Amino acid sequence: MQPKASKYPGVALLARLLGGGAAFYLIVTAAVRFTAKARPDTPLWALYAAAAASLPVGFAIRLNIRGFMLRRAAARMGARPVPIVPGERIGNIDLLFRLLGDFKTGYPGDGMTEAIDAMGNTFNFRVMYDDLLFTTEPHHIKTILATEFDNFVKGDKFHANMLSVLGTGVFNSDGDMWKFHRSMTRPFFTHNRISHFDIFDRHAEHAMSQMKLRLRAGYAVDFQDWISRFTLDSATEFLFGNSVDSLSAGLPYPYSVIPPEAPSGRGRTAEDFARAFSEAQFVIAQRPRKGWVWPLFEVFGDKSEPAMRVVNAYIEPILQEAIERQKALSAVEKKADTEVADDDTVLDHLVRQTTDLVVLKDEILNIMIAGRDTTAATMTFVMYFLAMHPDVLSRLREEVLTKIGPSNRPTYDGIRDMKYLRAVINETLRLYPAVPFNVRESKKATVFAASSATEKPFYIPPKTMVSYSVFLMHRRKDLWGPDADKFDPDRFLDERLHKYLTPNPFIFLPFNAGPRICLGQQFAYNEMSFMLIRLLQNFSKVDLAPEAQNPETRPPARWREPDEAKWDSRKAIEEFYPKMHLTMYAHGGLWVKLMEADLVEAPLAA
Structure with a gap:
């Protein structure tokens, strides 16, 4: 059966995000109630405040663990992670809006040319903690299109x-x-x-x-x-x-x-x-x-x-x-x-x-x-x-x-x-x-x-x-x-x-x-x-x-x-x-x- 595109893709994503948020809320609530029973002398407002304060700390720890695992995986293959283009806002959200603005009113390649000048011909345009590697190196493109063709596919994200x-x-x-x-x-x-x-x-x-x-x-x-x-x-x-x-x-x-x-x-x-x-x-x-x-x-x-x-x-x-x-x-x-x-x-x-x-x-x-x-x-x-x-x-x-x-x-x-x-x-x-820009997804x-x-x-x-x-x-x-x-x-x-x-x-x-x-x-x-x-x-x-x-x-x-x-x-x-x-x-x-x-x-x- 042929897959069908969602008529409301935003609603589908919100449902997934809210579902994850609801699960997190239940976990935090259960933890607070358990702590309240163990320490009845602690006010509930303090427990909830502590749980809320732990969110950015936990997220930062998760990002650091992710970076550590990435560096270890790269080291095992004798390689290095692709350098990340630095942004000025949380999640590099400023890069996202700059890229969209360049796409709408700029010259083809605007945004990327500046990054190439600063980072070289291969970099990671990470936005909202999602990696998008980018290259203009012919030997990299040859790897994508020919020598490792089976490993670089259109992929689920592009397909969606x-x-x-x-x-x-x-x-x-x-x-x-x-x-x-x-x-x-x-x-x-x-x-x-x-x-x-x-x-x-x-x-x-x-x-x-x-x-x-x-x-x-x-x-x-x-x-x-x-x-x-x-x-x-x-x-x-x-x-x-x-x-x-x-x-x-x-x-x-x-x-x-x-x-x-x-x-x-x-x-x-x-x-x-x-x-x-x-x-x-x-x-x-x-x-x-x-x-x-x-x-x-x-x-x-x-x-x-x-x-x-x-x-x-x-x-x-x-x-x-x-x-x-x-x-x-x-x-x-x-x-x-x-x-x-x-x-x-x-x-x-x-x-x-x-x-x-x-x-x-x-x-x-x-x-x-x-x-x-x-x-x-x-x-x-x-x-x-x-x-x-x-x-x-x-x-x-x-x-x-x-x-x-x-x-x-x-x-x-x-x-x-x-x-x-x-x-x-x-x-x-x-x-x-x-076709000035194209994209693939790595399988392994x-x-x-x-x-x-x-x-x-x-x-x-x-x-x-x-x-x-x-x-x-x-x-x-x-x-x-x-x-x-x-x-x-x-x-x-x-x-x-x-x-x-x-x-x-x-x-x-x-x-x-x-x-x-x-x-x-x-x-x-x-x-x-x-x-x-x-x-x-x-x-x-x-x-x-x-x-x-x-x-x-x-x-x-x-x-x-x-x-x-x-x-x-x-x-x-x-x-x-x-x-x-x-x-x-x-x-x-x-x-x-x-x-x-x-x-x-x-x-x-x-």
Whole structure:
């Protein structure tokens, strides 16, 4: 039976806390009564006062015993405990609220970068006496994802945090359930299907026409919204065989322009679905940052539940129809479970594995995040960098016109031959990996190797959350060179590739690594490459248009201040507002103006 998320997670936690408190009260009361009988001359108020005064003493003793046991366990393995980031309030509660504030209004990595500067690349962000180990060391991340893969799982805490949205899908499961979900989709993503490019081409043509209409009317375009509609339409056709056609609703206008009419019909349904899915992800992304007390922030109900009602209302009828269609097939008509025809959708393939509505929904939504949200985010950041670096755009467009031509459809072979295109995508993924932070839970005690031979390794206790950030690792100057904070695609082509990445491949992990490496990695590269080629065949220049954006969603002026910018030098120069839930995105969108290319432009000489 599939586990269900609690509708009132805060009430459930309060019940456990009150239950523990009630048990403690009964124990104290019994002790006081026993003492009163033994010493009848002692006033009851004095006994209760003594019991109350013993609480903080007892708690302090418990913490000291816990620390002592931790140090002993570490010493037995020849290791040392991970250093704890010091807070200023009881339980380091100030760190919790600072982290939540940074998550809401800061630059990605704010809070963690300061701790790295003070503590090094591995530390314990302990809040409310609950350990959260954190690292940006590539050899530690390699241990988590590859060499000790079986010892680092998503775990019960992460599963509880994400259950209300991700269910038991591939991103929120371990063991046999993870293997089951992985095996369901593996044949589909390893199959070299030309129909993928058919889908891309159909929706790219529609997307280009919508963009040109808006640009020719004199308006800037929110590229993030535009590419998100393209990926949503492509993803829903890829998954279900039937696109939601969100592009048909028309593109949004700049914030100061009153839209002539609100979207309706299929377009409105698609927008509602996309918005609700994003809101649900934002809710669950905050939970790990709140530690074990997160349900207390949702004491009046699961905050993801209203958004998920919208998501389920859209997706469940589609799944139910596919289930009924599969059940109606005769034994002769049914294909083998693992057989994948070129005209199959993902859902066609999945319903041959299972007709369990919950399993299907969980897997589809997990794929939607992996295949749609991450691609849209990366394409948005690519366009941002092309606007900021016109020399890169010019060189990339020259490669497109030389290798593909001004109007030819991209092919697998053509894309594979475009080295600079891949370098531009990789450099974007380095600075803005779609999934910037991730977390695992240790099953048993282990150690993380020290960075130098003179230091003891770090002790990792059992059942402990360990977070890691490829976002921060990708920006480390000791791993990528002194220009690590600069956008330069040539680092994936020149001598820096062999100096930094080739000898240490775990410093670049935009698609994860080890057994959980992204199955859709090549699919994502193909989709992004295809769309970039089509864009540069149609447009020759791109400029940012911040005046079209709501001022409240532009980068805060305080990011330019030296005290703010010292932790990440990109923070002071960014012209957009990067934020994150489970994946990264541009807060308020990325508003741009593009110049159409000459449609009869001849290919450049090789």
